[in-house]
Amino acid sequence: NYQCYLQVSTTLQDDDSSVFACLLSFHDPHIGNPKLQLKSADVICRRFLESPYDEMVAAHLRGCWALSIDDFKEVYVCQVLTVQAFVKAFQSQKDDNWGLPLMFKLVLDLREFADSVDKEMSRTGRGKRGEMLEKAADTIMSCFRVCGSDGRSAIGVSKKWGMLFLVNQLFKIYFRIGKLHLCKPLIRAIESSTIKDQFTLAQRVTYKYYVGRKAMFDSDFVMAEEYLSFAYSNCHSKCKRNLRMILIYLIPVKMLLGRLPTLELLHTHNLNQFADIVRAVRTGDVQLLNKALIKNETFYIQTGVYLILEKLRAITHRTLFKRVGHILGTHQIPLQAFLEALKSQGIDDIDMDETECIVAGLIFNGNIRGYISHQHKKLVVSKVNAFPPIAAAS
Template structure:
């Protein structure tokens, strides 16, 4: 038994030596790997097992005291590892927060960014363990508050690194973790302050941040624009995220397309069904078919069938406004079927290549005013549709009479339309 205890002490001493060596050599990768708290980290499993069998872990951990306050930090951090592997997530979070406080206190004094990776590991652990702790508290009939506490601590971290200096390069990662917490808690309004700090920075160009952080940032800010019904800004940000996303990360591409597809539909761009099938976005297939056919009933049925999913995603209101697009498609089909009746309708200005089979409709939402659709002579099957939109006057009221031809803008949309990124 004594020999077993000595072996355990040596393994724990080896872990402490790894920490002290990485601190002395400023090896950020080794330091970060030693601090990771997850189910696959071999260091965490070893430390947890050692703490279960040693009588006085504090005696060994005190070897790090010369790097104070990291000796205190390591004591709490190893305790968090032990609680995590025992599935005691509330206790793990409490110890982890104490460890993170001690680490941040020391990190403020370091001029270089060598420990940035370790900081990110701690930030990630706070969020993920906080979520687990909240689930444990909810199961025990207590009000969850650990994830909210993690958000408050991450704001302290953000404040420590978002100022002028090389450490600012890590601010976007912390921002993205904050976004994940705020979206999880349903407090997305709290994103505004950190967005303002990033967007108005004079010390760092956005393109200087790591690509994966830029993609995540644009994904979440694009979702915020969807919630605010600003489809043009949402399209720009989500497109940025999609174009720079790792093409082998299918799950990440699906997450982006889940919001980009309804945004593009609102702008009059229809994806192929093969794209929706490939990324398991079947909930949009009937919506696209309804837009192509002018089938209002099919659109309403699709919205009803996926109502809960669309509401949870925050895209229901965007999709609901597509009904006016479907009506315009339906009217266009009527125009082709009954051309004499169409000749008596008001028309938008004449366009090159078009025929008089046109009509003028009101298009609501997204900052657009009056509009119409023009059918080209070259394609009687109806695959060449031109949506003509006129901007409202600056005062917001629609002017009487026809709008000058110069005020019209043409967007071509076809039944097989595709965007470059699609």
Template sequence: MSFRAYFKLNNTRLCETVLGSVQNALLMNRRNAPNGAETSGEEGYPMADRVTYRYYLGQIRLIQHQIEAGAEHLRWAFDHCTNAQLHNKRKILIPLVAAYLVMGRYASRSLLEECQLTSEFGNMIRYHQLGYGAGVRREIERHCDWLRTKGLYMILYEKAMLGAWRNLFRRCLQLAPGASGSSNAPPTLCMNLLVGPARLAWEDASLGLDDIECIAANLVDQGLMKAYILHSKGLIVLQKGPYFGFPPLASTYLA
């Protein structure tokens, strides 16, 4: 009840006080478990309360930009919420779909249709996969009021947009000649050749070489691209290996 009240008041910082008390209680439960049994400390509580707790804990972690931890708690809540409570499952699914989108794990079209979330997330997911940044931004802005009420607007605007850039660069590498990785040399991307695709993907004719270099540096800094920038030659030199410098998005958000 306290979590629900704090979320209604848009004062989620106060949730940490309640969360600390809950975690202390769970710790005591673990210590008092019979015969040293492995336990989370939650087992003595009704499943409905545990699902509610995990839902709000997942929401709190997303607000704190702990994406992987938030997704883990939300997934637990979704999996353990009974199918008789379809309204609650949909409520849990909304932030879970957003968290998974940021992590590059995309909800299926059939799941979105079943939970009536195709309008909100269908195009956003497809555009994100393609690296079509202008489309992602347009979908976020189109649903901005709804996303704000769910506490998801900022996290999608900050994280999904950067992920769209990463996916665009990765697609450009895949379409580049010699992208098979048969050479012993590390894969490279010519920044000058990224300007055209970037202008198309973001529907912004003003984007130039300096913008591409800035975005590349940001992707490297955030761990979304394993590479270094060779400024003198206008190249992005990517890490050799199975991912060609683009590790799975989910791996960059591990707690």
């Protein structure tokens, strides 16, 4: 026991906090040592360590004790105390970012324990969804404020190097609890940073992934494609799970912009849920699109892409109507021809008025260049590029 405290004391005098970070990490084997699972270690910690490091270590050892009896809520409380004590120490370090590796470990453990407590509370019905994660976000924000406000230190020792890691952890929380509006000031802070392109590639990939997803939900599909494409292109090829997660959002965005994925890509990443969607959009098969949305509805809703895929209905209509126009070979296309095309696909609950509304919507969105002659029940299309590329309309 005493050797452990001496090791902590010695580590604090080193220039690298990576070792100290391991000593306070719940991913380190020491948490299984019964001698370090102490319900109360305040007195002995004060004997060997200065404040606030004694508070950090005492809270961590109590957390080890709580973890040994599977009291995750108490572990979470202890981790909050550890982070709060760390912030005191971090603030006092002028022109020094020695504590960044330690902060990374502490914050990661905090988020994971908050998530575990939330799941347990949700399972037993003893709390609101996301309550602990939201409180954890407040604690993480205290670290972010320290890092973001360090504007006077030389860049090599600036605490600003911790900003993107913290932002990514906050993104994970805000997306989990459904409070995406809280991401906006974080994005603004990173985008205005002079070192935004100098963070580690792994951190930038995670950042681009979440910002791309937010852009998608905000209907900014061009930005969504840019950020998600960066994340996909720079994600390590061995991280199959991460590549699949990125593609779940990148594929619908690209389809909305007129670029359909290959079936080989879908098969490689086990995303065959999109296969019929792709076939429907490519061939203008509205009925197949409807069936695919129903068949994989649970997957689309759970991943949050259902409403995005619904937008593909307009593109599918455009493809179908374009085929009808090519078959008839005229720039004055009877609306009845569109109605018959829809009914031929088994869509019986549709009439002329609804068909006219669909065509009007396609004209309004730029998918068709022309106008409707309501009196003659015809669509009069431009003689040049009547059905512009989807990307242009988007």
